[in-house]
Amino acid sequence: MVSRRTDPEQGRSALAAWATAPEDAGRTVLAPAVRHTLEMFAEEFPGGAVELRVPPYAAVQAIAGTRHTRGTPPAVVETDAATWLALVGGDLTWAEAVAAGRVHASGERSDLAELLPLPGPRRIVRTARDQEER
Numbered sequence: 001m002v003s004r005r006t007d008p009e010q011g012r013s014a015l016a017a018w019a020t021a022p023e024d025a026g027r028t029v030l031a032p033a034v035r036h037t038l039e040m041f042a043e044e045f046p047g048g049a050v051e052l053r054v055p056p057y058a059a060v061q062a063i064a065g066t067r068h069t070r071g072t073p074p075a076v077v078e079t080d081a082a083t084w085l086a087l088v089g090g091d092l093t094w095a096e097a098v099a100a101g102r103v104h105a106s107g108e109r110s111d112l113a114e115l116l117p118l119p120g121p122r123r124i125v126r127t128a129r130d131q132e133e134r
Contacts, residue, residue: 005035005039006032006036006039007032008036010032010036011033011035011036011037011039012036012124013032014029014030014031014032014033014036015033015036015037015085015089015121015124015125015128016124016127016128017029017033017128018030018033018085019089019124019128019132020129020131022082025081025082030057030081030082030085031057033081033085034054034058034081034084034085035057035058037085037088037118037121038052038054038058038059038060038084039060040088040118040120040121041060041062041088041115041118042060042061042062044115044118045062046062046063046064047061047062047064048061048062048065048066049061049062049063049064049065049066049073049074049075049108049109050062050063050065050073050075050076050077050107050109051073051075051076051077052077052078053076053077053078053079054078054079054080054081054084055078055080061073063115065109073107074107075105075106075108075109075110076104076105076106076107076110077104077105077110077112078103078105079097079103079104080102083097083102083103085121087112087117088116088118088122089117089121090116090117090121090122090125091125093113093116094112094116095113
């Protein structure tokens with residue numbers, strides 16, 4: 001089980017704020033949005049086989065398989081905040097992100113194509129954008 005460090009409501013609000021104005025999102029929006037969605041990913045896909053890194057905001061271990069305790073994990077996925085939020089929200093596919101060099105993934109189980117987008121963040125993003133359009 002993942003220990004929550006981000007208040008879920010703060011995370012959802014930050015994700016909604018990012019969805020309506022991604023170009024204006026600063027650290028006060030990106031940090032809780034990224035942390036919240038990484039925590040959601042780790043809850044949905046528990047384990048320690050893959051380390052997901054979104055510097056400088058957060059990193060989590062997820063996905064069942066070999067767990068590491070020291071040094072470089074057997075699989076690492078690293079990306080920037082905007083790419084991560086676009087992936088979990090459904091604005092960007094895994095294949096598009098990899099092809100554009102926006103994701104660096106190495107090791108077994110580091111292909112997240114079948115795991116993204118996440119339903120919760122995708123719903124938050126769509127709802128926020130629908131409300132913005134009204």
